[in-house]
Amino acid sequence: MTALEQIGLRVLRRCDPERAHGLALMALRSGLAPAPGPIATPRLRTSIAGLQLPNPLGLAAGFDKNATALDGLARAGFGFVEVGAATPRPQPGNPKPRLFRLTEDRAAINRFGFNNDGMHAIETRLENRPKGMVLGLNLGANKDSADRAADFATVLTHCGAHIDFATVNVSSPNTERLRDLQGKAALGALLAGVMEARAGLFRPIPVFLKIAPDLDDAGLADVAEVALSSGVAGVIATNTTLDRSGLRSTHAQETGGLSGQPLFEKSTRTLARLHRLTEGKIPLIGVGGIGSAEQAYEKIRAGASALQLYTALVYGGLSLVSEITTGLDRLLARDGFETVAQAVGTGTKDWT
Numbered sequence: 001m002t003a004l005e006q007i008g009l010r011v012l013r014r015c016d017p018e019r020a021h022g023l024a025l026m027a028l029r030s031g032l033a034p035a036p037g038p039i040a041t042p043r044l045r046t047s048i049a050g051l052q053l054p055n056p057l058g059l060a061a062g063f064d065k066n067a068t069a070l071d072g073l074a075r076a077g078f079g080f081v082e083v084g085a086a087t088p089r090p091q092p093g094n095p096k097p098r099l100f101r102l103t104e105d106r107a108a109i110n111r112f113g114f115n116n117d118g119m120h121a122i123e124t125r126l127e128n129r130p131k132g133m134v135l136g137l138n139l140g141a142n143k144d145s146a147d148r149a150a151d152f153a154t155v156l157t158h159c160g161a162h163i164d165f166a167t168v169n170v171s172s173p174n175t176e177r178l179r180d181l182q183g184k185a186a187l188g189a190l191l192a193g194v195m196e197a198r199a200g201l202f203r204p205i206p207v208f209l210k211i212a213p214d215l216d217d218a219g220l221a222d223v224a225e226v227a228l229s230s231g232v233a234g235v236i237a238t239n240t241t242l243d244r245s246g247l248r249s250t251h252a253q254e255t256g257g258l259s260g261q262p263l264f265e266k267s268t269r270t271l272a273r274l275h276r277l278t279e280g281k282i283p284l285i286g287v288g289g290i291g292s293a294e295q296a297y298e299k300i301r302a303g304a305s306a307l308q309l310y311t312a313l314v315y316g317g318l319s320l321v322s323e324i325t326t327g328l329d330r331l332l333a334r335d336g337f338e339t340v341a342q343a344v345g346t347g348t349k350d351w352t
Contacts, residue, residue: 001319005034009317017099017108024313025064028072034318035075038132039325043332046079046340048283048305049206049233051134051164055079055325056340057296060287060308061138061167061210062110066117067125074130077321081133082308083122085140085169088154090118098256101314102249106291107260108311109251110240114140114172119158126162136165138210139194140172149181149190153197160201168194168232171212171239173257182211184222191230206233211274213238213267213288220270224277234283236308237274238267241288260311264289268302272351275303280345291316293327300328300340301347 001009008027012020027033040054047053058080064073067083074081093115100109116122122137129135139155141148156166168191170181181190191209198204209232211223227235240257247262267288275284286304290296291312299307312320337343 005317017101025069028069036077039077053079056306058308060310067122074133082136084138086119086122087140087142100251100254104248107262109254109256111256119155123159134164137163138167138169153193156197165206167208167210169210187226195231208234210236213241213270236285237271238288261289269351272302272348293324296328297331300343302351303345
């Protein structure tokens with residue numbers, strides 16, 4: 001991490017967390033953030049669901065909800081970027097404060113509630129996306145929608161021409177009863193509608209499903225079955241958790257989804273169980289608590305073909321992207337793997 005980035009992080013940590021988030025996006029738009037460009041080596045280049053990635057480390061949805069910092073993110077070193085969630089209509093989300101740093105735990109709790117500018121405004125920005133980046137959109141549902149399941153298909157139909165992949169997000173804990181859509185029947189019906197919308201696109205794109213880490217064994221088995229039968233291209237495991245075990249920070253009991261280091265073991269265990277349930281027949285994207293090259297490698301060995309992070313950037317800055325990718329390349333080489341794909345699932349037994 002450069003001295004300038006260290007100073008910037010110290011300044012941001014003195015700000016209200018949501019304001020700091022806005023300032024970080026402003027820095028990306030202004031060209032003040034680290035911009036090493038796409039980080040790629042023959043060992044790191046990854047193919048997942050037909051997407052060709054320079055490296056397997058992506059930015060998770062939620063950082064750039066409204067696709068306002070695409071140019072800066074395209075230069076930040078990520079293998080791919082996911083923006084959103086986008087809903088059909090704009091909505092303000094939940095009342096502030098709704099984002100909390102848990103510094104002692106290197107974590108965060110948010111209860112944003114899908115605050116975003118709506119699919120029309122976001123589509124305009126996606127139309128002018130930088131060339132060369134692999135860009136996805138997280139699909140959401142309006143809080144007051146009469147048919148939340150239909151909202152996902154609506155956003156895909158509207159924005160699908162300008163993205164490389166889409167994610168169905170039924171796992172946010174901050175929209176009341178949204179996680180109910182992870183049930184077998186509801187999820188199957190929802191995905192059928194989304195896949196019908198995908199088929200209507202001029203260029204059908206991969207659709208991923210993002211799940212919660214709090215599913216029990218039966219619920220996870222249902223998700224695996226639906227994922228395999230629905231035509232989705234992969235599963236993102238996982239979203240934030242409602243679990244508060246072992247936290248030390250002042251804000252530990254705030255309502256919302258917990259992300260960051262405390263999520264690592266729970267999300268990795270879910271990832272490995274899902275890899276076993278699907279028998280490796282569908283690619284998985286591992287997210288939750290990644291803050292180092294070693295943790296990124298553990299996710300891959302647990303069954304992830306690609307990765308995403310977000311909260312670790314609050315504590316490690318954007319230079320963490322370069323640190324993790326270069327470190328991951330060394331770890332793969334150390335163990336004799338010539339590609340990321342060769343390492344996927346080699347350590348699943350350690351987590352199940």
